[in-house]
Amino acid sequence: MKEFGPLIHSFWYLLRGAGMTVLMATSAIVPATILGMLLALLQVFRGRLVQSAILGYLFLIRGIPLLVLLTFVYYLMPLTGIDLPPFWGVVLVISLYYAAFISEVFRAGILSLPQAQWDAARSLGMTRGLLLQIVVLPQALRLAAPPYVSLCVSLVKATSLVSIVGLWELTMASREVVERTLAPFQIFIGAAAIYFFICYTLALYGRHLERRVVIGH
Amino acid sequence: MLEVAGLHKRFGAVEVLRDVSLTVSPGEVVVVIGPSGSGKTTLLRCINLLEEYERGTITVDGEPIGYRIDGRRARMSEREIARARERIGMVFQSFNLFPHMNALQNIVAAPVRVKRVERRQAEARARELLAMVGLSDKAAEYPIRLSGGQQQRLAIARALAMDPKIMLFDEVTSALDPELVGEVLAAMRQLASDGMTMVVVTHEMSFVRDIADRIVFMDGGVIVEEGKPEQLLFTPQTERVRAFLKRYNDRYRI
Numbered sequence: 001m002k003e004f005g006p007l008i009h010s011f012w013y014l015l016r017g018a019g020m021t022v023l024m025a026t027s028a029i030v031p032a033t034i035l036g037m038l039l040a041l042l043q044v045f046r047g048r049l050v051q052s053a054i055l056g057y058l059f060l061i062r063g064i065p066l067l068v069l070l071t072f073v074y075y076l077m078p079l080t081g082i083d084l085p086p087f088w089g090v091v092l093v094i095s096l097y098y099a100a101f102i103s104e105v106f107r108a109g110i111l112s113l114p115q116a117q118w119d120a121a122r123s124l125g126m127t128r129g130l131l132l133q134i135v136v137l138p139q140a141l142r143l144a145a146p147p148y149v150s151l152c153v154s155l156v157k158a159t160s161l162v163s164i165v166g167l168w169e170l171t172m173a174s175r176e177v178v179e180r181t182l183a184p185f186q187i188f189i190g191a192a193a194i195y196f197f198i199c200y201t202l203a204l205y206g207r208h209l210e211r212r213v214v215i216g217h
Numbered sequence: 218m219l220e221v222a223g224l225h226k227r228f229g230a231v232e233v234l235r236d237v238s239l240t241v242s243p244g245e246v247v248v249v250i251g252p253s254g255s256g257k258t259t260l261l262r263c264i265n266l267l268e269e270y271e272r273g274t275i276t277v278d279g280e281p282i283g284y285r286i287d288g289r290r291a292r293m294s295e296r297e298i299a300r301a302r303e304r305i306g307m308v309f310q311s312f313n314l315f316p317h318m319n320a321l322q323n324i325v326a327a328p329v330r331v332k333r334v335e336r337r338q339a340e341a342r343a344r345e346l347l348a349m350v351g352l353s354d355k356a357a358e359y360p361i362r363l364s365g366g367q368q369q370r371l372a373i374a375r376a377l378a379m380d381p382k383i384m385l386f387d388e389v390t391s392a393l394d395p396e397l398v399g400e401v402l403a404a405m406r407q408l409a410s411d412g413m414t415m416v417v418v419t420h421e422m423s424f425v426r427d428i429a430d431r432i433v434f435m436d437g438g439v440i441v442e443e444g445k446p447e448q449l450l451f452t453p454q455t456e457r458v459r460a461f462l463k464r465y466n467d468r469y470r471i
Contacts, residue, residue: 119267120313124327124379125303127296134326138317 006181007190014187017173018194024087024169025156025198028094032155033148035095036102043107045128054103061100067161069093074165090162098155105151109144110136142210149206153199160195170194218243218414219264219383224273226259226438233259234270235438241383246415248425248446251435252461257418260435261385264416265307266298277304277382303331306381310388312368314360320347320371321356324378332379339378346374350404366397370404377408384408386417402428422465426450434458 007014043054061069073093077084084092113136121131163172174191178184219241226234233256241247249257262268264275266283269292275282282301285291293301315323324343328334334342347353350370352363360368369389376384386405390398402424409415409428419425425432426446433443434457442455453459 116309116311116313117315119262120309120315122267122299123265123302123305123307124375125299125331126327127299130330134330135315139315142317 003183004186006177006183007186010177010181010187011190013177014170014173014190014194017168017170018198020169020173021156021159021171021195022198024091024094024159024162024167025152027091028098028159029152029155031091031095032098032102035099037106039099039103040106040110041132043103044110058100058104061097066094066097066158067164069097070161070165086165086167090165090167094155094158094162098151098158101151102148105144105147106140108147109140109142112143113139145206145210149203149210152206153202156199156202157195218245218278219416220274220276221260221264222274224260224263224270224275226256226263226268226270233438234263237273237435237438237440239433239440241414241416243414244412245430246409246417246428247431247433248417248419248429249433249435250419250422250425250461251441255435256438257435258387261307261387261416261418264385265302265305267307277301280304299331303379304382306376306379306384308369308372308376308384308386308389310391312360312365312372312392314368314372314375316360319357319359320352320363323360323371324375327375328378343374343378346377347371349377349407350374351400364397365393366400369393369397369401373401373404373408383414383416386415386419388418388420390419390421422450434461436461 039054039057042050070090070093073089074086077089117135117139118131121135126135159169160171162169163175166172170191174187178187181187219239221237221239224234224237225232237256237260239247239260249260251257259268263270264282266275270283274284274286276286280301281293282305283293283298285293315326318326321340321343324346325336325339328339328342329336344353344356347356350373352367352370352374355363355367355371360371363371372389389405390401393401398421402421405415405417405424406428417428429446431443432446432449434441434449434453434455436457442449442453442458444454449458450462453462
């Protein structure tokens with residue numbers, strides 16, 4: 001047990017880092033989800049022009065590693081004169097990045113509903129908004145739930161990249177502790193355990209949510 | 218009640234409806250028969266504007282569906298079309314119930330959210346309708362737990378909950394096991410005898426005879442012949458109807 005002394009000593013410090021990780025992830029998941037949903041709806045309902053614009057965005061984002069994008073924006077920011085606190089800058093980049101993937105998941109969910117469901121809702125006099133709200137989205141979201149939760153888990157882990165541009169969170173905290181204690185294995189086992197715990201909780205919650213949506217309200 | 222005049226509809230290069238005109242009076246049951254691909258289903262879907270059409274007019278109670286007819290032809294707004302559809306009930310071949318709602322929720326969703334009927338009132342009406350189609354004990358069941366015949370009767374109740382002026386039936390028994398067809402037809406018969414105006418696309422010839430006030434025979438996107446059931450079924454005027462009925466009789470004479 002003696003070997004784990006450094007981890008036990010610095011565990012509180014790591015937990016504070018984890019708190020930052022969770023804060024960053026949540027701050028990004030919310031806008032990424034909203035933007036993702038918006039992009040999915042625009043893709044399904046708007047004309048060719050909007051569709052190709054969004055498609056271009058998706059291909060661009062999917063073709064660039066998040067780490068490259070983060071670093072690029074980190075260097076770009078001062079040149080543009082936009083004075084955004086680093087935390088929010090990073091949250092913005094992660095949101096925009098994950099919105100692209102989330103929109104694809106939602107779009108697939110919406111398109112996988114049979115045309116017949118739309119016909120039935122329309123024939124009952126539902127306008128597009130209502131039809132989306134009570135017929136299409138409840139079913140589409142259920143279909144999209146499992147891959148959506150996977151993306152959220154992936155987003156949590158992606159926040160570990162921001163230490164590269166100097167933001168402090170769990171990974172950065174771990175590296176600091178390692179520099180002080182020279183105990184990389186113990187510390188990173190601790191960090192990995194904390195990441196695992198966060199992601200596992202998220203996945204469990206996703207499962208729970210999924211079960212609830214399956215049955216209806 | 219329903220007036221279709223000069224309806225033209227094409228899918229790409231294929232003309233599926235060519236100058237179709239049809240008038241249905243209040244309380245009348247018009248049955249549309251004809252070979253597959255004749256445009257029957259498309260005609261029904263146009264009446265509800267589930268399909269766009271290129272030329273012609275469709276009015277229910279004098280009010281146009283889909284396109285304004287005064288002055289230049291212009292598509293109505295989404296909202297206007299939705300309002301027009303409230304007056305037209307439709308039942309589909311594949312039921313198309315909402316799988317995430319139970320039977321009662323399926324029925325009350327549209328009255329409550331579209332017509333803004335008070336929920337308690339809508340639920341009371343829904344229970345009446347469930348009783349009418351013989352599903353009183355199924356209010357809390359989800360569609361997946363119901364048989365095909367029960368699902369289709371629920372779909373009829375759902376359409377009726379909007380108090381439509383006219384009901385459209387699109388081959389509503391085609392997806393059912395033979396022993397379940399009867400219960401759906403019984404519900405439709407009941408509805409017809411209550412004076413509902415109906416346009417029915419079907420292949421159930423025995424049913425056609427005792428429910429139809431008038432039969433319309435379609436082929437190749439045009440109305441070939443129409444008339445009273447006994448006249449059209451027993452003394453058809455055109456060769457095409459004779460051939461269709463002969464094929465039908467040969468197949469079902471066991």
